[in-house]
Amino acid sequence: MKKSTIMLALGGVMSAAVVGAHLYANQQAELAVQQQIAQFAEQSELLIEHQGSSYNLFTNTVKVQSLVIKEATEQQTLLNIGEFSLQGYEADKISEFTEVKLTNVTLSPVLAAELEQQAGTLAGTSYALTSSLRYNPDNGDSQFKSSVDAAGVAGLKFDFDLGNSTELMTTSMEMQQQGGALTLEQELQMQSKLISAIQTLQPQKLTFAIAGQSKLDALVTELLANKGLTKEQFQQMLAMQLMQVPVSEQVKQGISDFAKGLNGLEVNVSVDEAMDFNTFSQQVQLLAADPEGLEKFLNLQVTGS
Numbered sequence: 001m002k003k004s005t006i007m008l009a010l011g012g013v014m015s016a017a018v019v020g021a022h023l024y025a026n027q028q029a030e031l032a033v034q035q036q037i038a039q040f041a042e043q044s045e046l047l048i049e050h051q052g053s054s055y056n057l058f059t060n061t062v063k064v065q066s067l068v069i070k071e072a073t074e075q076q077t078l079l080n081i082g083e084f085s086l087q088g089y090e091a092d093k094i095s096e097f098t099e100v101k102l103t104n105v106t107l108s109p110v111l112a113a114e115l116e117q118q119a120g121t122l123a124g125t126s127y128a129l130t131s132s133l134r135y136n137p138d139n140g141d142s143q144f145k146s147s148v149d150a151a152g153v154a155g156l157k158f159d160f161d162l163g164n165s166t167e168l169m170t171t172s173m174e175m176q177q178q179g180g181a182l183t184l185e186q187e188l189q190m191q192s193k194l195i196s197a198i199q200t201l202q203p204q205k206l207t208f209a210i211a212g213q214s215k216l217d218a219l220v221t222e223l224l225a226n227k228g229l230t231k232e233q234f235q236q237m238l239a240m241q242l243m244q245v246p247v248s249e250q251v252k253q254g255i256s257d258f259a260k261g262l263n264g265l266e267v268n269v270s271v272d273e274a275m276d277f278n279t280f281s282q283q284v285q286l287l288a289a290d291p292e293g294l295e296k297f298l299n300l301q302v303t304g305s
Contacts, residue, residue: 163202258304
């Protein structure tokens with residue numbers, strides 16, 4: 001047999017194997033999704049309906065399409081979710097990267113009508129939510145990232161970098177593997193281990209950001225009107241309050257610029273020395289009466305436009 005023929009045959013076998021693996025994986029993913037939905041329904045007063053699911057072997061991503069979240073007793077729809085995706089999840093080991101995404105999330109007419117009274121701009125839009133965790137087992141560092149985007153209104157971002165997170169990851173994996181089969185004593189022990197693991201975390205950097213979009217101005221105007229204020233009145237009140245706050249001019253200017261422009265706001269905090277949460281909290285308390293020293297300790301940076 002010619003080498004070219006052998007290569008073509010081998011390619012065909014490999015392709016068939018990949019397709020077969022995908023089909024099997026998709027079947028397994030659907031079974032897992034059904035099990036998780038059933039378990040969720042047992043533990044809550046909500047029901048989840050969906051139209052299908054799929055699994056990508058290469059990216060280790062499960063996707064669930066067209067979810068409907070309902071109140072269990074009256075079967076009233078609360079939320080519609082275009083797609084839910086989970087990437088990088090590992091059942092038997094600590095994943096170095098895990099990400100959850102919800103896209104095209106919309107409120108039911110009932111919830112939208114309730115929100116309409118307070119913030120009509122938010123009631124009629126769709127949302128996208130993303131949350132991820134990246135873990136480096138070599139040095140124990142972790143990066144938590146989360147974001148919420150209200151289409152046409154604004155995007156919110158919250159990132160938190162932590163050191164010494166190996167104990168937390170190990171404890172979380174242990175809790176995941178044990179599932180719900182725990183006695184009260186075992187549950188208390190796991191909670192104690194989890195608290196201990198959290199206390200040993202080392203805060204490194206925190207970022208909070210708002211990215212204004214075209215309808216953010218309308219939303220702010222709407223919220224202020226509910227309080228009986230105009231934008232001009234609010235800006236005057238803010239300026240007076242900032243004059244009394246003992247922070248740097250850089251911080252005041254960043255907040256003031258965002259209040260005027262509503263284009264973007266970013267707040268950054270970082271810690272130069274490695275320290276656990278207990279030590280960090282103690283240092284913050286010691287500097288509570290020294291705003292300038294506290295701002296320097298936190299490396300606080302605020303920019304706005």
